[in-house]
Amino acid sequence: MALKYYFDLMSQPSRAVYIFLKANKINFEPKPIALRKGEHLTEEYKRVNPWMKVPTLEDNGFILTESVAILRYLSQKYKLPEHWYPHSDLQKQARIDEYLHWQHLNTRLQAAMVFQHKLLIPVAKNEKINEKKVQRFKAELPKVIAHIETYFLRDQKFIGGEDISVADLLAACELMQLFPVFEEDVYESNLKIKAWMERVRTTLNPYFDEGHAITYRTRDSYKKIGPSLGAKL
Amino acid sequence: MGAVKFYADLRSQPCRAVFIFMKANAIQFELEKVDLFLGEQLQEKFTQVHSIQRVPVIDDDGFVLGESGAIFRYLSRKFNVADHWYPAADLARQARIDEYLHWHHTNIRVNAMMTFRHIYINTVRGKPVKEDEVRRHKSELSKALNHMALYFLKERKFLGGHDISVADIQALCELMQLDAVREEGLYLSNPIVGAWIGRVKAAVQPYLAECEAEGVGMMKQLYETITSSSKL
Numbered sequence: 127m128a129l130k131y132y133f134d135l136m137s138q139p140s141r142a143v144y145i146f147l148k149a150n151k152i153n154f155e156p157k158p159i160a161l162r163k164g165e166h167l168t169e170e171y172k173r174v175n176p177w178m179k180v181p182t183l184e185d186n187g188f189i190l191t192e193s194v195a196i197l198r199y200l201s202q203k204y205k206l207p208e209h210w211y212p213h214s215d216l217q218k219q220a221r222i223d224e225y226l227h228w229q230h231l232n233t234r235l236q237a238a239m240v241f242q243h244k245l246l247i248p249v250a251k252n253e254k255i256n257e258k259k260v261q262r263f264k265a266e267l268p269k270v271i272a273h274i275e276t277y278f279l280r281d282q283k284f285i286g287g288e289d290i291s292v293a294d295l296l297a298a299c300e301l302m303q304l305f306p307v308f309e310e311d312v313y314e315s316n317l318k319i320k321a322w323m324e325r326v327r328t329t330l331n332p333y334f335d336e337g338h339a340i341t342y343r344t345r346d347s348y349k350k351i352g353p354s355l356g357a358k359l
Numbered sequence: 360m361g362a363v364k365f366y367a368d369l370r371s372q373p374c375r376a377v378f379i380f381m382k383a384n385a386i387q388f389e390l391e392k393v394d395l396f397l398g399e400q401l402q403e404k405f406t407q408v409h410s411i412q413r414v415p416v417i418d419d420d421g422f423v424l425g426e427s428g429a430i431f432r433y434l435s436r437k438f439n440v441a442d443h444w445y446p447a448a449d450l451a452r453q454a455r456i457d458e459y460l461h462w463h464h465t466n467i468r469v470n471a472m473m474t475f476r477h478i479y480i481n482t483v484r485g486k487p488v489k490e491d492e493v494r495r496h497k498s499e500l501s502k503a504l505n506h507m508a509l510y511f512l513k514e515r516k517f518l519g520g521h522d523i524s525v526a527d528i529q530a531l532c533e534l535m536q537l538d539a540v541r542e543e544g545l546y547l548s549n550p551i552v553g554a555w556i557g558r559v560k561a562a563v564q565p566y567l568a569e570c571e572a573e574g575v576g577m578m579k580q581l582y583e584t585i586t587s588s589s590k591l
Contacts, residue, residue, distance in 0.1 A: 176506065176509065176510055177462075177506050177510065188451060190454050190455075190458060191458060191462070192457065192458045192461040192462050193461075194457060194461045195454050195455075195457035195458035195461055196454075198453075198454070198457055199450060199453075199454040199457075202450055202453075203450060216433060216436055216437060217422055217433075219432070219433075219436075220422075220424050220429050220430075220432065220433040221424075221429075223426070223428060223429035223432055223433070224424060224425055224426040224429040226428075226429075226461070227426040227427070227428035227429055227460070227461070227464070228411070228425070228426050230461070230464035230465055231464055231465065231468075231469070235465070273410070273411055276410060277410050277411055
């Protein structure tokens with residue numbers, strides 16, 4: 127098959143591209159890479175992506191990393207409906223680009239670090255959760271959520287306007303990383319954001335749920351693991 | 360249609376990148392300084408313009424836009440600049456530039472910026488520098504530069520291919536921030552990166568010179584003054 131997709135559904139950007147491929151019925155050969163087993167560190171994967179991260183797209187030998195670049199590449203290559211990643215409306219495109227650049231050190235950084243410190247790091251180090259570190263990143267999230275609401279969403283249904291875009295997809299996947307560690311209140315307490323997340327999920331289902339299967343299972347496991355690490359659920 | 364309003368502080372790396380891009384493409388703009396060291400980005404006046412309180416920001420006839428990456432694409436399309444800056448038709452070339460611009464945030468930017476900040480801000484304030492933090496960021500930066508050399512550059516002249524693009528200016532400005540604290544060795548020590556940066560500087564030299572006094576030059580001067588006087 128021409129398109130090979132290397133991913134791990136534990137990874138937020140991996141989920142976003144996976145859901146996107148499925149929702150747009152793009153044929154691809156799935157190449158799951160289990161991060162927890164260190165499969166991204168093998169010589170074999172290093173030959174595909176020397177930076178050793180997921181996701182990676184391989185299109186007939188053309189290797190592409192970075193979820194945002196992959197999403198744009200796919201949108202244009204398969205001439206997908208404009209709303210995903212507008213190119214004829216300059217201002218709409220710009221607003222979506224703005225979110226996609228802003229999110230790295232805002233939505234992604236903070237939400238990912240909360241998840242890391244509430245699960246991955248304590249498990250890896252065989253230690254209890256470092257609450258100070260969790261709070262440090264959690265403290266940044268209300269501002270991030272407020273910006274998503276008032277600057278990016280404004281009074282629209284989605285970040286791009288009336289229709290869903292890659293910005294909404296990526297934002298939702300990043301915020302969902304809080305769900306398995308019982309921190310969804312961070313975004314659900316903002317009713318507009320809660321409604322928007324539901325809208326994204328409804329619009330993209332069944333693929334949204336399919337892409338989040340591991341996320342949902344992790345939440346179930348966390349009911350036991352969390353308290354053993356010192357988390358209060 | 361008037362000139363683009365450009366809210367910036369040339370001591371900020373992405374601000375310089377957008378500045379150089381606009382100059383190189385003869386895009387008319389009015390610079391409105393937002394003094395980051397005085398916290399002007401957090402004050403009411405600028406917050407009214409852009410509630411996210413970050414620079415650079417452009418205001419194009421009422422359309423306000425932040426994030427240098429988004430600004431590059433918007434200006435490229437709006438002003439129909441030469442294709443090599445941000446290719447539109449060639450999918451693979453555009454993808455490589457998108458890929459760099461997004462990888463840049465948490466790899467080159469975070470590590471170069473934090474190395475600079477820890478050294479510069481603490482030195483200027485007369486406080487001790489957190490050496491372990493600096494070491495950590497320098498180590499991460501070194502790995503990132505290695506990847507830049509072996510994956511993005513390889514035998515190519517520039518990050519996106521054989522022509523200069525917005526990816527090169529973005530990377531150049533971020534790395535040059537290190538010059539202000541005499542840490543240019545961090546990127547020059549990688550021969551592939553060193554050669555590439557020489558090419559980028561040569562391509563945009565006049566515009567680089569224009570933002571020197573208000574940018575890296577200004578910070579370098581203050582840093583040199585403080586560090587030389589502390590040796591007395």
